[in-house]
Amino acid sequence: MKFAVLRFPGSNCDQDAYFAALNVLRQPVEYVWHESTDLAGADCVIIPGGFSYGDYLRCGAVAALSPVMGAVRKFAASGGLVIGICNGFQILCESGLLPGVLLRNRGLRFICRHVHLRLENADTPFTRSGTVGEVLSIPIAHGEGNYFADESTLRELEDSGRVILRYCGPGGEVEDRYNPNGAARNIAGIVNREGNVAGMMPHPERACEPILGSEDGLVILNSILGGRA
């Protein structure tokens, strides 16, 4: 499976995503510059974390209108797999490929630490090597991860099983005290209606080798590869 890792001015998790695809998943991977409209024949596009265009105006807003996102939109419409991590999630929301928006953390602070996540749906290309209720330890690193959408959108996400990850306690308790940023319904990750576009604030590529303190990100990464554990 071939991966493309998008690069915007200000991306800073692009090398981590590239490393995870090449050295951990052992798959071919190529960087794709934001001005390109050619996704290098990839089967899966990773939109990495960072501060694309300096987060000017709103995080992800300018990147969402870049040439490469036009290509991603077409790729997604034809069923290609797209995963946006952190700033990538923000870009997907701004581009309309995913509903909602990521607002400033309710505590106004940038948060960089491991969190617990409850896997909510194991029937997506991004979670199929996990099991529902499984608790993952994966780091977050963001100032704007407070997921917001209107009530009817949230209800639609819930009713169609499109919430894939929720912030929780070590035993899987989905409670407000384990919500690091104020996200609606503790939402940490969602998929689109078709299930081929995912966005998540936590960084699976930062939890994919024992030396990183957790390998739980492999549940997400291996799922993309086809569910091989």
Add this chain to the structure above:
Amino acid sequence: MPRKARIYVTLKPTLLDAQGRVVQQALTNIGFEGVRDVRIGKYIEMDLDDSAATEETVREMCAKLLANPVVEDYRFEVEGS
């Protein structure tokens, strides 16, 4: 002569403005009484050629880029229109 457009982008009233709340608290802390609510938004000013200085164009700019309709409202004025 370029014409000025002045655009105000604000968080929708139903949303909690965490930043505004902190500023409200800070104003109270330094002795300003009676500050009930603070909301923080963005002010954007631009110089436009006559061809671009229409309400229609500025509205499109707001809808496509300058504001996110999920969480923000906008209003604007275009000089001489």
